[in-house]
Amino acid sequence: MSSAPPVSFFDRPNSYIGRTVPRPNVKKLLQGRGTYVDDITLPRMLHVVFVRSPHAHAKIVSIDRAAAQEMPGVIAVVTGPELAKVITPWVGVLTHMKGLKSAPQHAIAIDRACWQGEAVAAVVAETRAEAEDAAEMVVVEWEELPAVVDMEAALDAGTPVIHPDLGDNLAFRRELVTGDVDGAFAAADHVFEEIFHTGRHTGVCLEPRAVLADYQPAEGKLVAYQATQAPHMIQNLLAKHLNLTESDVRVVCKDVGGSFGIKVHIYPDEMATAALSVLLKRPVKFIADRLESFVTDIHARDHRIKGRIAVKNDGEILAFEIDDRTGIGPYSVYPRTSAVEANQVVNLVGGPYKHKAYRAATEVVFQNKNVTCQYRAVGHPIACAVTEGLVDLAARKLGIDPAEIRRRNLIPDDAYPYTGLAGLPYESLSHHASLEKLLKLMDYDGLRTEQAELRKRGIYRGIGLASFIEVTNPSAAFYGVGGARISSQDGCTIRLDPTGTIICATGVTEQGQGTEAMIAQIAATAVGVTMERVRVITGDTDATPYGGGTWASRGAGIGGEAALQAGKALRQNILTVAAAMLQAAPESLDIRNGTVVDTDTGVERLPLEEIGRVVYFRPDALPKGLQPEFVVTRHYVQKDYPFVFTNGIQGSYLEVDTETGFVTLLKHWCVEDCGTIINPQLVDEQIRGGVVQGLGGALYEQCIYDDRGQLVNGSMIDYLVPMAGEMPDIVVGHVVSPTASSELGAKGAGEAGTAGAPGAVMNAINDALQPLNVSLAAQPFTPESILMALGRVSAKVG
Amino acid sequence: MKAPPFGYVKARELGQVFDLLEQHGDEAKILAGGQSLIPSLNLRLSRPTLLIDINAIADLQGIRETADTVVVGALTTHVALEKSPIISRHVQLLAAAMPHIAHPAIRNRGTIGGSLAFADPAAELPACATALDATFILRNRDQERRVKASEFFHGLFETDLKPGEILAAIEFPKATTSHRFAFSELARRHGDYAMIGLAAASPQLGMLRLAYFGVADRPVSAERAATHLIRDGAAGVEAACASLADDLESSGDLNAGPQTKLHLAAVLLRRALPALLPSA
């Protein structure tokens, strides 16, 4: 029994901070007893299936629905102009993205389809199967229009303009110049250049996008059971575009089966489903099937980047320069816009290094393919691959070891606070500590020895490193200042029930990553109860504090801090009552494991259920002037920085079979710094899952379009998601630099894995192939692309 | 992704199957493991009005040995082949191929008859049957017909099966002591249909069948290449690889163009040589 004050709040007895504890909701999910949208059935519920454009760009001449309307079970076949009477179109722009433009987008296309997969009619029937049968009977007469497919040609004079009202196919352009770029390139001993491509790919969620919209005409209320990351954002936009009062719209997310950024946007078919419920006055369910998911779930990362690096002979980096182009489909996605990814690329290239000059330009162009928008680690994997590809290129050319060139150029760990060249402040990063930890975990020198040995035997192994910075805990700078009603603040309402149970309602949401476990750990710690006593409520606009939801690695950093402050406040309130009951000073008491104890001795004084009993059922026993407040709400918004940056580094070890072009991933490492770690296992699994998604982009995943704008691999047979058999062991290490912007000190960890993995793999492949004087820069690195680079196969025919 | 409406009959014996095939003609489809047929219904690529489920028919089950052959009933599942001691002793090439076919859940249901009748050119079993010179036993109401593997595959999803006929069993020659074989495939993810694969068997010195899959519209026997190897042994490998272009007439797919496939075909052949040739 020590009377010394605890080192920090998290070192107090009964702390769950930094402990791996089982997730309260995991048993239910593993037993298949989760409640996903498709598990919900309402009386008089209908199903909608959309008739989608088979063409990349085509005028709708006519829609003949006579036969479809006669099909069994069909209630309605609805076209765009009809639905437009109940739902208004939207434009995906934000005011702080200067110059960003887009065209009005309708829930169902009005007179023209702008990508293969765009919905042009809705068929509503008693069952999904009946709706599918009838959808086949809808006859659309099309007039094909020329499709803009190649993003490189999108701005050329001869290329048709997709939205004539906009004047051209340029959605957004940003240029950034910091420092004396020309001087740096002139002063350089060497300038190295490469053209990088990151393959267009998508997030594949176990649960597809889904909504069940239930409009109740008697009250004018709409309940949307929706698979979304941001319920309050959806509430706002449903109300706005359906002309309902915001408080009459309730968005409920029960269990959500993965999201990765896919479920944080406004999708026309989901909005159409809500509009159909208003129109038909019945509950309408839409569950995207896998095939339509591939052509409607947002895609991402379709970039071509010309990169240059200016270096001295000793490897000192003087400047980076990039020229980026990305194709985003025919519309900027609402409301977060499709310019954010390119904007992030500009913000992040060169981020870990201490050079003083940087020039970047990006052009975001329209094309007739599915839309792109924010997918896990938005822009980071692109920026990281470009930066780290250029750094390794310089290292190879100069004969400097990749670890050494990083040592010479990473921002020193004692240089903080530091402002990056895109003007964004870094609070405190740990690049060097992370690098050294990674090298040790990898046994870098040992791997280099092994690599050299095997090379003598014709075995080509490669080691790749990739340092990165990551945007987490965003302030209002991300969306709010641009006019989007997406909350950067989040709240937690916490209460003590008579049985001593703690109920927490939070604005951040759970999609399977463990948000509820994290909130429960913080609440249990803050109040002083065991985890079993905590229940967490998420994903209900009627029941939780107004908040932003989960995206941009903000769940723990923002939602967690609100839970901490709410829990601490409730603890104080409980102790005030306990002190009155025990006639003790509140300062002398603490709550541990659900019992009020003497702080100094730990002697148990009063269990919470006894306090609960008295407060709720025998308040007459309490002093007259004492009004217990056992429900407390606290909010938190991060205002110190635009974003709280984190950092990390990844390492890849792999083997390239130079005869087949196959890459075997042997092992992968990630050291990251997410500040305070609440649940080590959850953080590690976030990193691993993120790494796997990054590896997917590097080696497997690509949405392949033909020159008529047709997605040719839009099924799980042909679109290759990474699978367990090919995945390496992933070793995760941490450096901990808590953020001082909150008491909790947590930064985000959800995107770090995805950010660095593709760059590390690219560098490892190029390291392996270095003796053959071959390097690649176009993701995904496929066996065929590697064989072509090696000159074993010439051109792709057929 | 819901199948269009269809009828379903669980057939109890072969006679009933033939009756139904006769009544419904093209409109009826045999349902074995359903691992290819059901996805094609859900994708609405195929819309039979009747599915004739043959899973309960005892005549189509089981793995039997005769003196020189192993006869495998069409309904034998992939997992049964994988675990069969008869197969691993006498038809080792098949045993070697099994782990490459899809994933355990699919192997639990998919059948050899379904795989061969479906005739996916990238599938393992049609190539193994070709390499082993297996005999296909086809039945209709009146008779049984025996067709060699080399005659059975006509093209993409096309076989020698005639209306009213089903694949009843497949007969594989038992491996002799001089039997040599090699199986390898390249797939970007384990369990995927192969980018390219090679099932090769040499029942005795002087005989060699090199059956490639994932290169053309059906399993292709590289006869010129085999001739070079039979004649010159390992010394014939360059000539054998050079003749693959004529043998295979490879076509490309999403993962690899024809040139890449041809290149990989040669890589697989070189790698298979030590197993196939006593001297290599």
Ligand SMILES: Cc1cc2nc3c(=O)[nH]c(=O)nc-3n(C[C@H](O)[C@H](O)[C@H](O)COP(=O)(O)OP(=O)(O)OC[C@H]3O[C@@H](n4cnc5c(N)ncnc54)[C@H](O)[C@@H]3O)c2cc1C
């Ligand atoms: C995800 C996935 C991955 C796969 N990967 C592979 C792979 O890597 N390699 C591979 O070879 N296969 C693969 N398959 C296919 C699998 O092996 C199938 O099981 C097999 O091809 C078909 O067998 P089945 O018994 O399921 O046939 P079914 O799907 O029931 O039938 C297939 C076709 O054959 C016909 N048919 C079936 N039995 C008979 C019969 N006795 N006589 C006449 N016609 C008949 C049916 O009418 C139908 O047209 C994969 C399948 C899936 C779903």
